[in-house]
């Protein structure tokens with residue numbers, strides 16, 4: 001019998017669905033990926049078709065399993081775009097509506113009402129989150145109010161709620177398991193991160209019947225077994241984590257004070273704060289980083305809604321270049337005297353501003369501004385926004401980290417990482433595996449299935465591919481960052 005030496009990781013992200021087979025030492029041996037169509041039904045609304053997510057998951061898993069041979073695979077790990085909300089019928093397994101994506105702003109009016117009614121301090125204390133339509137609670141409330149019959153069916157126990165991890169788990173197990181993991185649960189705005197349980201008062205506030213909710217489990221451990229009718233093989237699903245927390249694990253940021261930032265569609269920086277759930281005075285989030293056996297950690301998180309999405313917009317919307325990778329050489333060719341600032345507030349601004357009404361702008365245009373300068377300003381914006389987060393973390397009293405570990409699609413761009421090191425005035429480290437999110441889910445499943453002995457084994461796998469040291473003169477860095485702060489001030493005043 002062949003040795004079971006591989007873990008199949010499913011990474012269901014905002015723009016694509018991936019399956020990657022990893023060795024327990026963290027080396028990727030086979031990958032398959034499928035792009036996920038985005039649905040924009042109205043201004044500020046973003047949806048995904050859950051059936052499309054499911055069929056892409058089956059397709060990429062079958063492809064990877066076919067390539068490596070099912071007999072070599074010992075466990076499955078799942079990681080996912082967080083907060084994105086699906087309600088489905090428990091009998092048929094059919095979703096009652098498209099998934100409402102994390103970027104979707106349709107819950108903003110309800111959020112405004114709740115803030116005005118004074119609910120924010122309690123919600124922040126219990127969940128670590130600020131009231132925003134980013135989180136699942138107002139998405140569930142919208143579905144219950146707006147899909148015909150949904151409320152009554154939910155009250156009768158006929159419906160199930162899940163983030164994408166939960167929905168995939170349900171489908172993979174043929175409807176036998178309705179569960180989620182603690183890192184996804186804590187992004188719903190319904191979960192008390194101190195008691196580590198669903199909060200009855202918050203469920204009442206958002207009108208969510210408890211029968212809708214999945215069981216909450218740690219990140220490593222067997223959640224269920226896949227049915228052969230789906231991906232063609234029965235395997236234990238032994239780990240799950242929200243994608244940003246999975247990246248914390250994949251980056252081996254497993255000690256307090258370690259920080260990673262993932263540059264995909266958005267950008268999410270998570271600082272490990274150990275056993276301490278640190279409340280932020282500077283509009284960052286407090287979240288659960290992981291629960292791996294007896295290792296539990298909280299994190300402080302800064303969430304930026306637009307990072308790689310700005311590159312996509314320049315490529316697909318404005319058609320300024322062919323490939324995301326072209327932005328590296330374009331940025332290098334831009335004029336150094338240009339002072340163009342692009343504020344990518346397409347769906348408002350996330351941390352630390354939380355301004356749903358702000359909208360994007362390009363400022364500082366001159367007659368000689370060309371494609372290269374606009375592209376460079378989009379890349380720079382991601383770095384300035386990361387500095388906004390680092391400044392908020394340090395104002396919260398966090399000790400300055402010694403380096404920032406980066407990953408995600410945009411971290412392939414050397415120009416971005418050098419500029420990031422310059423603006424943060426901090427070394428930036430890219431690991432040899434940039435698919436860190438998928439790797440983190442594989443590590444969870446490795447621990448959950450016993451294929452990986454312990455957390456220390458994960459820590460040993462992290463290796464840098466390249467380290468970017470700050471080079472820019474401090475005065476130049478300060479001048480550029482002040483220009484960004486001014487640009488943000490202008491668009492926020494403009495919106496009001």
Ligand SMILES: Nc1ncnc2c1ncn2[C@@H]1O[C@H](COP(=O)(O)OP(=O)(O)O)[C@@H](O)[C@H]1O
Nearest residue numbers: 013014015264265308309311324325409410413
């Ligand atoms: N070389 C690059 N330079 C800049 N941006 C890039 C580069 N490669 C990919 N991207 C951006 O990274 C994003 C894809 O990253 P990924 O981690 O796959 O995202 P997600 O998990 O959100 O779907 C896209 O928005 C793309 O525009």
Ligand SMILES: O=P(O)(O)OC[C@H](O)CO
Nearest residue numbers: 013014081082264265266
């Ligand atoms: O799909 P990503 O990588 O952009 O991540 C989305 C985040 O989980 C949203 O909170």
